[in-house]
Amino acid sequence: MARLYLDAISKRFAGTDAVRAVTLDIADGEFLVLLGPSGCGKSTLLRLIAGLEEPTEGRILLDGTDISDEPPQRRDLAMVFQSYALYPHLTVEKNIGFPLRSRRQPQRTIAARVAEVAGVLGLRELLDRRPAALSGGQRQRVALARAMVRDPGAFLMDEPLSNLDAKLRSATRAELIALHRRLGATFVYVTHDQVEAMTMATRIALLNGGRIEQVGTPEELYDRPRSTFVAGFLGSPPMNLIDAEVRPHIDGLRVTAEGIDAALGIDAEEAIDSAISTRVIVGIRPERLRITRDISAIRGQVTMVENLGSEELIHVRVGDTVPGEANRPVVARAPRPAGVRVGEAIGFAVDPADIHLFDLATGLRLT
Numbered sequence: 001m002a003r004l005y006l007d008a009i010s011k012r013f014a015g016t017d018a019v020r021a022v023t024l025d026i027a028d029g030e031f032l033v034l035l036g037p038s039g040c041g042k043s044t045l046l047r048l049i050a051g052l053e054e055p056t057e058g059r060i061l062l063d064g065t066d067i068s069d070e071p072p073q074r075r076d077l078a079m080v081f082q083s084y085a086l087y088p089h090l091t092v093e094k095n096i097g098f099p100l101r102s103r104r105q106p107q108r109t110i111a112a113r114v115a116e117v118a119g120v121l122g123l124r125e126l127l128d129r130r131p132a133a134l135s136g137g138q139r140q141r142v143a144l145a146r147a148m149v150r151d152p153g154a155f156l157m158d159e160p161l162s163n164l165d166a167k168l169r170s171a172t173r174a175e176l177i178a179l180h181r182r183l184g185a186t187f188v189y190v191t192h193d194q195v196e197a198m199t200m201a202t203r204i205a206l207l208n209g210g211r212i213e214q215v216g217t218p219e220e221l222y223d224r225p226r227s228t229f230v231a232g233f234l235g236s237p238p239m240n241l242i243d244a245e246v247r248p249h250i251d252g253l254r255v256t257a258e259g260i261d262a263a264l265g266i267d268a269e270e271a272i273d274s275a276i277s278t279r280v281i282v283g284i285r286p287e288r289l290r291i292t293r294d295i296s297a298i299r300g301q302v303t304m305v306e307n308l309g310s311e312e313l314i315h316v317r318v319g320d321t322v323p324g325e326a327n328r329p330v331v332a333r334a335p336r337p338a339g340v341r342v343g344e345a346i347g348f349a350v351d352p353a354d355i356h357l358f359d360l361a362t363g364l365r366l367t
Ligand code: ATP
Pocket: 013, 014, 016, 017, 018, 036, 037, 038, 039, 040, 041, 042, 043, 044, 045, 192
């Protein structure tokens, strides 16, 4: 069992509020990903959980017990670092067994446990090697094995895949998902890579400036981002965000801007005072724009077509954009070949359900 509860935890370094009043309930057996841009405080938050940093304020509970003052080795948690932190002079076998030897476990217990964990992670053939004679992916597995050998309640991982090449990273992602299922343990995993977060997490906590911007399943964050920050962080390319106006119309509300005139759905009617015009930021995912020859919601001129192999990214200039991001094109994602050329006039249709509305001043979701 390992339920972690972060109770209004803050960490202040000289002059920097790295983590600001974060409250987070991590259920037993979850794969929680701490996601966010560089400097948002995700590593600091993980180190606070591990006991490698002391909180300035707040408490950390493990299964209801306050562990805020416990040293790292007294917490039932194992940390896997980006650098793996393996001992170069020790063999793989000795590296994996290290946490048990330092706890003075009997030799036979250590040997049996190391063999078991090495079997799970496919390391049996490598037990006599030293870290220098291993590939990046193998080192990563040794670091994981060393964390697993004690059978901790929770695994804390700080960007463990960032030293691997793209192919190995994607294979190791799949291994980690399988490992999480098999162990049933709680995983708290730090990354700035949205693909890792989307594919592995049972829930994502997206951090921004030391605060939690949104917590939820990958689908919740992707489909109903709470703010323009979340909308712009997840998705590649990210959600199109356009400065626009919501106006009452005889058939209901419409969102308009230069080159844009689209019907809104029931959600918008409930969220927005339909009697007056309101300035908003409208958000549309690139894959939700459909090229059409009929009357279109968005019209513009193709400025660039990017070939991704199976798909194309079509960049279109359509009048107004978000303030401060002048002339940023709207990007649509379409199966290749979409059959459009640079310079061509183009129109897109979009379903009312695929239009997100955000407050112009705060960036918070309106619908
Ligand atoms: P990255 O993805 O770049 O590792 P991060 O989201 O993990 O970033 P942190 O490493 O947690 O961010 O850092 C959060 C903030 O706290 C940053 O502004 C960083 O400069 C600051 N910080 C982190 N550790 C210390 C420290 N020991 N002393 C002073 N400031 C620190």
